[in-house]
Amino acid sequence: MSTQTAGELLRHWRLERRLSQLELAGRAETSARHLSFIETxxxxxxxxxxAHLSEHLEIPxxxxxxxxxxxxxAPAYxxxxxxxxxxxxxRGAMRQILVGHQPYPALAIDQSWTMIDANSGVALLLAGIDPALLNPPVNALRLSLHPDGMAGRIVNLAQWRGHVFARLSRQIEVTGSPALVELRDELLAYPGGEIDPVLPEPDQAVVPLRLLSDGHELSFLSVTTxxxxxxxVTVAELAxxxxxxxxxxxxxRLTAA
Structure with a gap:
């Protein structure tokens, strides 16, 4: 965003949330005229x-x-x-969740999908990955979709790519992060199939990650906490x-390992 004034920034976020001045004014219990004066x-x-308007606009x-x-x-956060x-x-809560989730994989990330911490189960996901991709800072989405990363072992790569890009696009819409836009552009250049809408299979509840490991296909559901x-800001951007x-x-297979 190239806007600089408070009014321009408010207008940017109001339009991002697809609200008219009248709608936002009604939610914030102010007048559309006053809101117009602030924006201009x-x-x-x-x-x-x-602070009041930020809450109603759900600004990060x-x-x-x-x-x-x-x-x-002065900044408030x-x-x-x-x-x-x-x-x-x-940190203690994150580590407790990660360790408690073993032997299944779990990792902590920031808003840009940089890996902050991980449990021992993540080693299964990282098997065979080019060591260059593991040099800090390690990006979880780059690991999964890079041709030298997990992509070659993902059975349903086109479907998984569709899930990743749909989620990343929603995140960009919510946060307005230029870093995420740059990451999305990089990932789109990777091979792996067309980015089609993810259509469910019969009786399918979520998009699984289907991964080859030692000649066996493993299937995972992902949950975000x-x-x-x-x-x-730091806590708000952790997941x-x-x-x-x-x-x-x-x-x-995982519990027997």
Missing amino acids: GRATPSRTML LRERNRLLLAAGY AEPSLDTPAMDAV VFGTPMN IESFFPADEDTMK
């Missing part, structure tokens, strides 16, 4: 008003800080490093991707 710079919004915390700065206010004492409880009520067996054979 004829009125200066208070810090409280910006990182972008709320940018909005506050554009209006001349810290972005501490994960290794600071203030984040001990968050996020922290509730985050109050800083845990957990993979569960999608069939009995996969469960038996």
Whole structure:
């Protein structure tokens, strides 16, 4: 986004959320006239008003800080490093979830899909991957779709690519992240089939990850876990991707290992 003023940023997010000035004003219990004045710079919004509008527009915390700065206010949401004492409880909770999920794979990622932590079960996903892709920072989506990564072992690659790009597009729409747009463009250039809409098979509940491992096909369901009520940027952008067996054979092979 090249916009700079608070009013321009608010208008950007209002249009991203496909709301008219009247609709947003109704939700925020203000007048459409006042909202119009804020967007055009004829009125200066208070810090409280910006926070109020941000809530109704579901603006990510990182972008709320940018909005506050554009209006001349100090950022409200810290972005501490994960290794600071203030984040001990968050790190501990992440590690507990990851370890508790073994022997099934699970990894922690940030908003850009950079791998933050992982359990021992992830080694199964990483088998045979080009070591160059494992040099930090390691990107989980690049690992899965790169031709030298997991792509050659994914049985339903075209379907999995469709799932990944649908999810990534939704994430870009929500966050407006230029880094995610750049990542999507890179991944689209990888071979692997057309990006068609993911249509369900009979009785299919979710898109599985079907992966070859030592001559056997394993099938996984992925579940995303996020922290509730985050109050800083770092926590808001963390997620845990957990993979569960999608069939009995996969469960038996992993628990017997």
